[in-house]
Amino acid sequence: MGDRRRRTTLRDVATEAGVSVKTVSRVVNGEAGVAPAVRAHVAAVVEQLGYRPDVGARTLRRNDRRSASIALLLEDLANPYSAALLRAVEDVARPRGVVVLAASLDEDPVRERALARAFGSRSVDGLVLAPAGDDQSHLVEEITGGTAVVCVDRAPAGIDVDTVVSTDAAGVADGVRHLADHGHTRIAFLGDLATIATARLRHDGYRAGLAGAGLPYDPRLVVRGVRSDEAVQEALTALLALPDPPTALLGAQNLITAGLVRALRRLDLHHRIALVGYDDFLFADLLSPAVTVVAQDPATIGRTAADLLFDRIGGAREAPRTVEVPTRLIVRGSGELPPDR
Helix, strand or coil: CCCCCCCCCHHHHHHHHCCCHHHHHHHHCCCCCCCHHHHHHHHHHHHHHCCCCCCCHHHHCCCCCCCCEEEEEECCCCCHHHHHHHHHHHHHHHHHCCEEEEEECCCCHHHHHHHHHHHHHCCCCEEEECCCCCCCHHHHHHHHCCCEEEEECCCCCCCCCEEEEECHHHHHHHHHHHHHHCCCCCEEEECCCCCCHHHHHHHHHHHHHHHHCCCCCCHHHEECCCCCHHHHHHHHHHHHCCCCCCCEEEECCHHHHHHHHHHHHHCCCCCCCEEEEECCCCCCCCCCCECEEEECCHHHHHHHHHHHHHHHHCCCCCCCCEEEECCEEECCEHHHCCCCC
């Protein structure tokens, strides 16, 4: 990750601009009392040196120039997967006396950049990020300024940092093979937006699972971009209206799977159409039938990411690495239903 350098200070800007520290402070804080020409000159130097206001300095800074805080930027903190990952990071951070800040990205690359910049301005010691966009080069400035970065869930682009991911493609392939082993030849796939890296990997795993079972790929059985219960219901209705409808479903995300459970129950088909979900969800084991899932391990992902982050904060300089955390097929009943002829 390269050498960790100290952040640019107000004094650095003042020296480069040839003005007083007070003048720089007034410009940065939008205060009056600075001539327009001087303000423009100082603003240009601020941008040139990459200065970021240290808004947490008075309350968090310690003698070792660390803030005793880290930040997590995850897809959606309300999602059980993100919540479990956050808790795992907190469990690693708490004994170290480190505060954990967190925010949801909502799959928005603009929000990713804005929040990374906002947390950077608060001088967090490290950042755990689930990339929302297809370019994380905006973090180069934060890394150069001394912020350690670890990515989770998805590999970053434009930067080379430690990354912790699940075996998405292999996990979905396991789910497809499981359904095929129980006699299903018409297996539908319902996935998230194709722009999301993990959604693409899971679709790849679906195709690999079909190929491994000797089954053809039928694009009519694939529905992508499913983002709500209403979309799940519409997709299932369209699938069941096919001349040769699916006898089994694979929900490639926990909220999609939960939506399929609701839709199948509304149609009284939950004991007739097999279902395997990717990623576990609350009460999946208490339903009838209980839902068979390919479970990720967010607790291990979170702990591993936190350990890597604190190693980097502590000065580790080994080459960045990618850690793959295996998924696990949990057999509960819904994925073992035979084809309804």
